Amino acid sequence: MTSSLTVRIGEKTGEAAITVTDEMLDEYLDAVGLPSGLLPRHPDDASRRALPPDFVPKATMNRLHAYFLVKRIGNALRTKHEMHYLKPVYVGMPVSAECHIADIYESKGRTRVVFEAIYRDECGEDCLIDRRTITILDKAVLGRFAGGRP
Secondary structure (H helix, E strand, O other): OHHHOOOOOOOEEEEEEEEOOHHHHHHHHHHHOOOHHHOOEOOOOOOOEEOOOOHHHHHHHHHHHHHHHHHHHOOEEEEEEEEEEOOOOEOOOEEEEEEEEEEEEEEOOEEEEEEEEEEEOOOOOEEEEEEEEEEEOOHHHHHHHOOOOO
16 A cells, blocks of 8 residues: 555654743633643743643644645544653743654555654753654545445
8 A cells, every 4th residue: 555655754744833822721721621720830930831741732733744644645544642741841932843754654454654743942952752653544444434335
């Protein structure tokens, strides 16, 4: 199945930069039903809350890999997700990320593509590594998801 795939390992899929505001964080916490009092505070500035580890990847995933996935790969399903949280990200802290294809492999007759995004703070230090494995879906599988026949 990889013979029809036109992407390659190491290919850049997107980049993003974000500085999360208190308003953005409050909206997210309301949406997921989490109280803000649970979030740790910055050791030097108690007014700055730490972000939940999944916040920045969720806020930037379209720019990092979702648009690339739709344009270059097509229908797929996320089948694995790993996050390596290296250091806290706080409200008001600029974070940038670049995403690339880390691996392409076959498993159980299907092609898998691994996207890896590395998030860095304003000093260039790694904060978070987000790896998502997607499985490319063929028309037969899509038909079953839609309740139809291939």
